[in-house]
Amino acid sequence: MSARTRHGRDLLETSGPRLPLALRRNPWDPVVDVRDTSTQDTELERALTALHSLHAEVDERAAELAVRHVGRLRCGRGCSACCIDDLSVLEIEAERIRRGHARLLASGTAGPSGACAFLDAEGACRIYADRPYVCRTQGLPLRWFSESPSGEIQEQRDICELNLDGPPIEGLDADDVWLIGPYEGRLAALQDGLDGGKSQRVSLRSLFSKDASSD
Numbered sequence: 001m002s003a004r005t006r007h008g009r010d011l012l013e014t015s016g017p018r019l020p021l022a023l024r025r026n027p028w029d030p031v032v033d034v035r036d037t038s039t040q041d042t043e044l045e046r047a048l049t050a051l052h053s054l055h056a057e058v059d060e061r062a063a064e065l066a067v068r069h070v071g072r073l074r075c076g077r078g079c080s081a082c083c084i085d086d087l088s089v090l091e092i093e094a095e096r097i098r099r100g101h102a103r104l105l106a107s108g109t110a111g112p113s114g115a116c117a118f119l120d121a122e123g124a125c126r127i128y129a130d131r132p133y134v135c136r137t138q139g140l141p142l143r144w145f146s147e148s149p150s151g152e153i154q155e156q157r158d159i160c161e162l163n164l165d166g167p168p169i170e171g172l173d174a175d176d177v178w179l180i181g182p183y184e185g186r187l188a189a190l191q192d193g194l195d196g197g198k199s200q201r202v203s204l205r206s207l208f209s210k211d212a213s214s215d
Contacts, residue, residue: 043193044095044194047191048092048099050190051092055133055136061178065178066140068176069140069163074139075139080124081162082135082160083115083138085113089132090187090200091191092187094202094204097130097132100129101126109210117205117208117211118131139160140159141159141177142157142159142178143178143180144156144181
């Protein structure tokens with residue numbers, strides 16, 4: 001096999017019988033690297049496996065906090081005060097939903113606008129087992145750090161207004177409050193590994209083929 005250059009392009013010329021013209025590949029056609037596709041598929045599968053593990057870890061930690069705050073939490077099936085509309089998630093979490101609920105997305109209808117597209121008529125989640133990270137800690141007392149206008153780092157705390165009854169959240173031990181930041185960072189890292197830092201997001205409502213809000 002010899003290589004030569006024609007019009008600035010490297011071509012490979014083989015000896016032996018020539019293929020019929022209709023079967024010859026145009027040397028200027030782009031070459032599809034099957035290995036790249038295979039590698040991408042493998043990376044996606046690994047990322048989804050890691051996502052399942054991360055969600056399980058979040059659920060375990062959230063369950064521990066729910067036990068500590070059982071006296072104040074009013075959350076339960078059908079309570080959808082936190083299930084807002086127009087929520088978007090990272091592509092990796094959208095892919096988990098697609099794989100787990102293909103029939104629902106293809107033949108089901110997104111819920112009416114004003115609330116999460118995945119709520120049913122009773123206000124229950126139709127994808128509960130595969131719900132995104134943000135939905136797995138709703139109702140718990142939350143804390144996070146932000147920078148004030150003067151540049152000072154301050155801790156902020158909040159809780160669903162339905163769960164206000166109980167000790168003031170400002171006085172709770174740090175270990176009794178969900179810290180926003182670490183898990184979000186790990187989730188973002190999974191997505192960055194797939195799209196090179198683009199942090200592609202997907203609207204939950206857009207996952208449906210049919211949307212009741214557009215009727």
